Structures are given as C-alpha cells and as structure tokens.
Amino acid sequence: MGTLSHHVRSKGTQTESFMRTVSIATSTSDAPWGPATSTPIKAVHPRPAKRPRVDEEEEEESDISIIIPEPHDSTYDPAQSISNVTEASQPTDTSSTGYKDSKYIVFEKNFLKHVQTVADVRTYRRGTFLAIDQKCHHCQFSRQWKSQPAIGSSPVGNILLSAAIYFTPSSYFQVQKIFQAMHLQNISYSTFRRHANSYLETAVIHQWHQYQEAEFEFLSQRKVKIGGDMRADSPGHSAKYGSYSLMNLETNSIIDIQLVQSNEVGGSHNMEKEGLKRSLQLLESKGVAVDYIVTDRHPQIQKYLREQKITHYYDVWHLEKGLSKKLGKVAKEKDCEVVKKWQRGISNHVYWCATSSSSGPEKVAKWTSVVNHMQNKHTHDNPLFPQCQHPVRQSRDRKKWFQPGSKALYKVEKILTNKRVLSNVERLSSRYQTSTLEAFHSVILRFTPKSVVFPFIGMLCRLYLAAMHFNENAGRTQARTTSGKLRYSLHFPKAKKGGHTVKPVKSSPTHCYVHNLIAVVFEEIVPNPLPYMEELQKIPVPDALSSAFYHPPLTEAVAAYTSRFRQGQP
Structure with missing residues (x-):
C-alpha cells in the first residue's frame, strides 16, 4: 500500500502499484497554497483583526513532467483556491514559517520513489512550492504533502527567494539563467516584482529610517564633521539620477543619501546642490549641528555653503x-x-x-x-x-x-x-578627506550598475542597501595568515604604468543586514504590511522624464514607423 500503509490495515491482497497524475480541475477549491487575490496593495482596506492578502502568486510558464499548470480559464477564480487541508495547516504566527530552516535541492525522480502508491496522486506547483495530494482507492483516506509552509496565500520559499535576490543584491534575470540551467523551478518576474512592492522595498525603507533616527539622536549631542559628494547614474549632463551621500568623517559611516531626479531641478547640473541642500535641511530638522564639511570644489556648492555660513574645506x-x-x-x-x-x-x-x-x-x-x-x-x-x-x-x-x-x-x-x-x-582639508566616500561610490556600482535603469523607489532602496552594506563593513580589520602574520597583496594599476601598489588584505565582509531585513519581512511586514506601505508612500516620487512629452497611441506610432521604412518600395 506504499506510503499510506501506516494508515490502512493490510488484508493480504496483492495489487499492482501504480501512480496516476491528474490535472487540476477547473474548480479551484483544491489548490493547496491558499487563497490569492488580484487586488493590489493600494486597494486593500485596513482590517486590524485580519492580515490583508496582498500577494498573488502567478503560475510559471515552465513545468516539470508531472506538474500540471494552473488553468487559465475565464471562469477561474483564484480567490477560491484553498483546500480544507491547507486551511487547517496554515501557520498562525511567523515563528512557524521556517524561513531560517536549511533548504535542499531535491531531484524529482528521487522524490517520486516515495510517493508511488496504490492511490490517485495530484500535484500542484506555485513557483518553488510543490504540493502532492494522495488518495487511497481502498479506504478513501487522503493526505497532502507540501514542500514548504505558507503565510496566507504566499509560499514562504517564494518570498524568501525574492528577498534573497533583492537584498544581496542580485539580478532576477541572472538568477533565472542559473535556475534554467539547473532545471530548477523558479518564480515569475511579476511575482518577484509583487513581492518587492509589497514587502521588500518597505523593509529597506523602514530599516534605513530606523538606523537614521538612532544615528541622528547620537549626533545631536555633538558637532559633526561631514563629507559630501554626488554620484550620477551616467556620465556628463545626461544623467537621470543624482545621489548625494553624506558621511560622518569621524566614523566613516553614511548618515544620509538623497536621490534627486534631473527633472526636479531643471537639469542634471543642478542635482548636486539640491542633494546637499536636502541633506543639510534634514540634519537641521533633527538637531544635528555641522562643525565643517569636506567636499570637492564644485562652484555651486562653494557658493551655497558660503551663503549658509558653514565652514567648508576641499578634498586634496x-x-x-x-x-x-x-x-x-x-x-x-x-x-x-x-x-x-x-x-x-x-x-x-x-x-x-x-x-x-x-x-x-x-x-x-x-x-x-x-x-x-x-x-x-x-x-x-x-x-x-x-x-x-x-x-x-x-x-x-x-x-x-x-x-x-x-x-x-x-x-x-x-x-x-x-x-x-x-x-x-x-582651504584644503588638513585631517579628513573624501576618499572613503569615493570608496562608497564603488560599492554603489555593485548595487546599481549604470547599465541598468531602475525606477525611483527601486533606485532609492538599492542606495540604502549599499549604505547598509558599507556601514557594516567599513571598519573591517586586516586579515592574517594562519601563522598570524598580516596579509598584503600586490597590485599593478594601469595609471602607474608599470609601477606597483601594496594593499593590505581586509577580512571577509559580513552580511548581517541581509538577515535582519529578511527577519523584518517575515516577522513584521508580511503579517501586517499596511503601516509599512504608508511609510513608503510618504516618499515623494517625481514624474517620469517622459511625462513631459507627447505619448502617441501605439497604433499611430507603429503606422508611422512602418510607413517610413516602406518608402520607395512597391
């Protein structure tokens, strides 16, 4: 009787073992991942007694041999897709989600050896989630196995994968290539974006604001020596974004980042001044007094700081x-x-x-x-x-x-x-320079490559992630060999034209901020995302650069495109 033998008494009859895979019925009452809804997060009305279901997992295009995709029928209602077994087994608190548990790669053949029974077998998949229903022919006993727990309508593994991609930071499309090469089941990009909008970006914004509040409270008790510099997402005056970073030069930690879009200030040449202005206004509102600031020799910055009567030094x-x-x-x-x-x-x-x-x-x-x-x-x-x-x-x-x-x-x-x-x-700075701030800009490149275009909130969150990573690892010590000697490495920079440079080897970086963000997602935001969404929605998002231009209908644009290339043709 296979895997159901401990539930059914054997009568000594010998039956041929088989496994029957049936597709999901049009009625979605048996879907094991819980209810889903297509209602976006902004349309959810607050209900204090119940966690709003803001996530809708989409069925993937690629399926393994026994996995039957979710029906795309016009009568299909994902809000009804929940079974009694799933309803009873859903966790009531995040401590049982198992997001900290170890995970393994399981091969299909090895797994199916343990479910081949004299029973009907129905399989379901939702991204990385797999559920198997078994029903015995003899006693009609049924049971369900699930590969991972779920929170409401969302499998924990799907949210965890999105969080790992977003927080590390990685590219969804690069991870997708790896998964496809391994024939490993993956979530869809729309699911990843839904998780980012509902949970991940809110977690990053919340954590950064929490850090800033604690930092400003500490700095308000003394005068702070700061360094400032801007980084553009592209060279020249064609930049869309400019991120102005403010560093506490005494601790080499980033205390503020202001993201400015070029159409907010009339052009990319005005972004640096606006970024510094916003940062200084934030410090003033939090009661932080500036001793002096070290920057480059930007003329607009010189004039603004002179008008504000702030001591200004130049980086050497x-x-x-x-x-x-x-x-x-x-x-x-x-x-x-x-x-x-x-x-x-x-x-x-x-x-x-x-x-x-x-x-x-x-x-x-x-x-x-x-x-x-x-x-x-x-x-x-x-x-x-x-x-x-x-x-x-x-x-x-x-x-x-x-x-x-x-x-x-x-x-x-x-x-x-x-x-x-x-x-x-x-006016050269005698003690502190902005070299560490330049090092932070190189860290930003790993989080926001200049070849990728990000939306405003996505760009802002990645800048905050870069700051979290930099602040956590700015004070790394020099690594040592097994015998206890300090480690050094030899480099030959192109600028030195054959000359060499000796650099100390730092200890390996840590990523505790990633684990903290994931904990915030599962323990605070997923159970009740609405307060965190409200915090995110307070951030002013400028209009897109293309909003100032005429948007022709697609049919009109296509007609003009095709007619232009048909000139002179019969």
Missing part, C-alpha cells in the same frame, strides 16, 4: 587630480619634457601642504615653495616659511631642474601660482 585628491591633468598637457609640448619628471613630486607636494599645517597662509607659503624647489632653491622670501626643513641635496645634472626664464618654468609657475589655485590650497 580633487585638487591634485585637476593639477595633474593640466601639467600632463604641458609635458607633451615641445621643450617641456622636464615637467613630466616633476609631476609625481608636485602631486606629493599637494598632500604635504594640506596635512603639514593647520592655517591657510602657512599652506600657501609652503605651496609656493615648490617653484623654488624646481630650480634647486631651498630658501624663500615668505616669513612664514623662510627655509626648507629637509636636508639640501646638491646635484650637477642640469636636466633635472627647471632653468630660469624657460618655457617650461613659465607655464608650470603660471599653473601653480594661479589665484584660484592659491585660494583652493588655503
């Missing part, structure tokens, strides 16, 4: 990068080859001037001394810096030095003593 790397580009152009001119030998020395001089003194005039005095160094002179007319502090090294090789009155010296001196450059040197 941005100044050095701009000077290196100008010196590189000069080095390619005729009779200016000596400039190339001094490019690295001038770059190092920028960092030395920024970090060796605190006052602006001293920085400028040391900066202008580089012109004397290029002529092998080590005394200066400036009373703040009359003589160099390093030992004097004499060299007779005239090719190493700039000659007085030469073309090379004139051009380099003009660049280094420019009035704007001297003003920038005076």
